[in-house]
Amino acid sequence: MNQNNSFDRIYAIVQKIPTGKVMTYGQVARLANVATPRVVGFAMHSNPDSSLTPCHRVVFADGSLTPGYAFGGENVQREKLEKEGVKFLKNGKVSTNSFIQTF
DNA sequence: CCGTTGACCAGGC
DNA sequence: GGCCTGGCCAACG
Numbered sequence: 660m661n662q663n664n665s666f667d668r669i670y671a672i673v674q675k676i677p678t679g680k681v682m683t684y685g686q687v688a689r690l691a692n693v694a695t696p697r698v699v700g701f702a703m704h705s706n707p708d709s710s711l712t713p714c715h716r717v718v719f720a721d722g723s724l725t726p727g728y729a730f731g732g733e734n735v736q737r738e739k740l741e742k743e744g745v746k747f748l749k750n751g752k753v754s755t756n757s758f759i760q761t762f
Numbered sequence: 763c764c765g766t767t768g769a770c771c772a773g774g775c
Numbered sequence: 776g777g778c779c780t781g782g783c784c785a786a787c788g
Binding site: 683684685688695696697699700701702703704706714717718719720721724725726727728729 | 768769770771772
């Protein structure tokens, strides 16, 4: 628990994201007490396992998916989220209603 | 130690 | 509503 490394804290938060819900990088960064959302991005790209750390549940603040998803690309990420019940908008973005509001 | 890079975000056009 | 720019800040070599 209380990891001193930023990466470990980020991983812990991402792992706590329930199925069918998504979080923005800024949200994760804030909960992980990280200075900037960029660190979250670094951690995700260094993410060792998609099953251990569901980085596909982490999206942009606009609801856009991750450009250059480390496990196949945006296309794969979108299918995974849809499979988990996440709603997508016509413009190809995640519905803001799928964002976690209370944690 | 310093410079570059980057899975961000907010603002402007 | 979509695309571009600037700024913040940590990790990497």
